[in-house]
Amino acid sequence: MRAINDYFRGFATKSALALGSAWVFCANVVAILVWLALGPLFGFSDTWQLWVNTATTVVTYLAVFVIQNSQNRDAVATHLKLDELISSVEGARNRLVDIQNLSDEELETLQHQFKRLQKLAAHGDVPASKGMKGEPTSG
Secondary structure, eight states, rough: OOOHHHHHHHHHHHHHHHHHHHHHHHHHHHHHHHHHTTTTTTTOOOOOOOOHHHHHHHHHHHHHHHHHHHHHHHHHHHHHHHHOOOOOOOOOOOOGGTTTGGGGGHHHHHHHHHHHHHHHHTTTTTTTTOOOOSOOOOO
């Protein structure tokens, strides 16, 4: 199973880079223009329409998995980098490490605390670098 995951990771990374390139975009524009140009030749038939509908549906369907895999890896890497920064800064709330695994209620509580802190800092009541008390528990 690990070999499949490693292969797919490499494939997804390379594919996501290719799918997001200007060359692939231009190639798709050209393909659509060719398809449109062939419309009169095929009398704008149902078969002519079915070709492009099928091709675009299949490509889009597969691209979703490739792009989602890349997004998931990027999100995990970003969380790990932030966790490393939080854990290495003295005075930082280590409860924020692994925050993505908090419940929705805990995230909402934390969001309200940060909004309150931002308002206090905007009014000059609390220095922007100071933390706040009453942190939510992380479970």
